[in-house]
Amino acid sequence: MGAVVLGMVWGRWFLPASLAGHLELVTNIALGLMLVGVGIELGSKRSTWSRLCVLGWRVLLVPLAVGIGSLAGAVGAGLMLNLPFNESSAIGAGFGWYSLSGVLIAQIYDVQVGALAFLTNVIRELMAFMLIPVLAVKMSKLMAVAPGGATTMDTTLPVISRATDADTTIIALVNGTSLSLLVPVLVPVLISL
Amino acid sequence: MSFIFICLATGGLIGFFRPPSKALAKYVNLATMAGLFILLVSMGAQLGSNKKVAADLGQMGIQAFVLAGMSVLGSICLVRLLAASLEKRLSLSAAKDISKAGERR
Numbered sequence: 001m002g003a004v005v006l007g008m009v010w011g012r013w014f015l016p017a018s019l020a021g022h023l024e025l026v027t028n029i030a031l032g033l034m035l036v037g038v039g040i041e042l043g044s045k046r047s048t049w050s051r052l053c054v055l056g057w058r059v060l061l062v063p064l065a066v067g068i069g070s071l072a073g074a075v076g077a078g079l080m081l082n083l084p085f086n087e088s089s090a091i092g093a094g095f096g097w098y099s100l101s102g103v104l105i106a107q108i109y110d111v112q113v114g115a116l117a118f119l120t121n122v123i124r125e126l127m128a129f130m131l132i133p134v135l136a137v138k139m140s141k142l143m144a145v146a147p148g149g150a151t152t153m154d155t156t157l158p159v160i161s162r163a164t165d166a167d168t169t170i171i172a173l174v175n176g177t178s179l180s181l182l183v184p185v186l187v188p189v190l191i192s193l
Numbered sequence: 194m195s196f197i198f199i200c201l202a203t204g205g206l207i208g209f210f211r212p213p214s215k216a217l218a219k220y221v222n223l224a225t226m227a228g229l230f231i232l233l234v235s236m237g238a239q240l241g242s243n244k245k246v247a248a249d250l251g252q253m254g255i256q257a258f259v260l261a262g263m264s265v266l267g268s269i270c271l272v273r274l275l276a277a278s279l280e281k282r283l284s285l286s287a288a289k290d291i292s293k294a295g296e297r298r
Binding site for chain 2: 005035040111146
């Protein structure tokens with residue numbers, strides 16, 4: 001969030017017009033660098049993939065349900081807000097990974113929609129932090145995995161671990177990793193529809 | 194768009210077949226964070242230089258709240274529909290996994 005605010009201040013008052021033309025080349029290099037890094041991180045999670053083999057294919061029904069539910073909810077919200085299908089679905093496909101979804105949409109589609117994706121997914125993560133303990137107690141442990149989306153493999157994992165049990169924590173890790181793998185694939189595809 | 198998939202697949206293949214050592218993983222993480230920082234600052238700069246976007250930030254906040262709320266609600270509702278059968282099946286699988294891990298130790 002600090003980086004975006006810093007950029008806004010820079011762009012509003014200090015960005016020289018001569019530099020604006022070079023910005024695209026720099027951001028393309030940065031995007032390539034970041035995506036290779038993201039790929040290495042996801043590809044090297046062998047232990048998660050081996051857990052997935054042990055738990056069986058049924059565990060993938062959790063990220064499938066979270067993903068479809070998230071997309072359906074975002075498209076429903078898009079209808080209420082008069083947003084085009086491609087924009088609302090791509091924003092929903094961020095699954096809480098605000099940095100990646102925001103910059104991908106800003107880079108390949110429109111910076112304003114990218115900012116909306118960023119903000120939406122920041123709010124989703126905040127909502128997840130508040131809802132996970134409540135859902136684990138009031139509803140069921142598995143339902144506590146739902147609000148976090150892709151963040152259940154990192155930032156919200158400790159909250160899930162505290163609020164639920166070891167089995168649900170493993171499911172949350174698989175859920176977060178699977179959804180994280182889908183974000184860089186689904187967001188560009190959906191925004192290009 | 195192909196640029197995105199090529200970069201991602203390249204990284205994925207490197208990570209899967211040649212996972213970086215702990216020391217190298219630090220540098221990979223640093224490079225990823227540097228790339229992300231540049232992109233976020235650039236996104237902010239483009240937003241800041243556009244006066245109309247800056248004026249619409251309040252409206253954007255409301256839209257973001259509705260989109261996030263509905264996404265979370267959609268996920269919760271769908272997991273709720275599947276919860277009963279999933280919990281039964283997954284807890285059995287997980288229990289088997291844990292007992293197997295115990296036997297190995």
